[in-house]
Amino acid sequence: MIQAVFVGLLAWAQSSSNPLGWWLIREPLMAGFWVGLIYGKPVEGLIIGAAINVAFLGWNSTGGANPSDLYSAGLLGTAVAIQSNMSTEQAVVVAVSIGVIGNYAWILFMSINSMLPSIQDKYAEKGDVRGIMLIQAIPSQAVVILVRGVPAFLAAFYGPTVIDGLLAAVPAWGIAGFNTVGKVLPAVGVAMLLKYMARKDLLVFFGLGFAVSAYMGMNNLLFGAFIGAAMGYIYISLQPKEVVVNAREEDEI
Template structure:
């Protein structure tokens, strides 16, 4: 698959996830964009294992992200799908990929703000059609008109960034000293720690602290596989939920 087709597919996915995806799918495909993008871009670029490593590393930076009143600290579709694709196109180490994805996510808020502002045009037109009793016009404005500006603000920048930007980034990396790449890896390695810290600030309760400590020692000292730890953690979480539910039922009775 050549770069043009890869850029076209990623740009279409980024636009669709950011603006046209049904709401019930946004929790996974949008808020979990880097992780999902790791699999999707892994298939597109022909290296699923590498894609998952890049996506999982980027996702860790957003573990503590909270959307309040629709306001986001980062554009997840841009950071996830475009950031992962750019990193994979030039074979950046997963840790260094964060230094590409995080700034892209911040810049991506410009796309979101432009979409929210310009789409007011179609809202007013829909209101006009509603007053006239034109149901078809209202549907057209909401289903199709509302996607005109998002297509321009998401699809085109993403396509250009991958098709042209990856070539420029690849040339840049050929002249960048290896020490700089290593520094980016170290810096990128600190960002997931920040994401985990943000998440713990919301979840840190005395009832769950022992589980956190158990998981840490299982990984740090017993060197157990992360998938095994995830399965054990899922089982412990299920047991905790069941026990908590039983206590609440007993109190109600």
């Protein structure tokens, strides 16, 4: 009970819409750690959160077409998984499913908040700066508690029982399929990221990274980042002045 209350509070802080919430709690990696701490298993929480996070690598905060909600997936996915002793693969599936429902919390937050600018307008008419700032800061927090905190508490409290019941009803081959889903879903995260990063002329570096890892078994990402940075630096240094090249091409045409 107390733990579920803490999960609810965490959900509030996570969605309080400021850099502290974004970078200290929002990402499933962070949320997993905090939830793990609440249930006395910080390392397990971290590992589950990280696994969930991979499926959300391409999640973008600009409010585009995110198939699943990052906030609730990481936080509640870990909260349920850690209580039900799930494998990380199962946790990913549960988390992504929770996030699909969680998307509505974001829409609710944005919609209810849409009443606020009109109140701020009234304060602007009076030249009341403090009033504008208070409306900016306070009422939306109540909205967050309502659309995020309370559902999170309920999910953390009742979720494991429901999920345990569901899992008990699934036959062995279903569980095998379920686990495979958890191993496949990260492909969506990587694919979404590829959509944002890929440039035709630079795609060869993606292939290079894959080849180095697949054939040599090298999967140290920090090492990869250093090599990637070095290649990026060399590539930029070797590039001719673009403006001149373009001008010539146009001349020839």
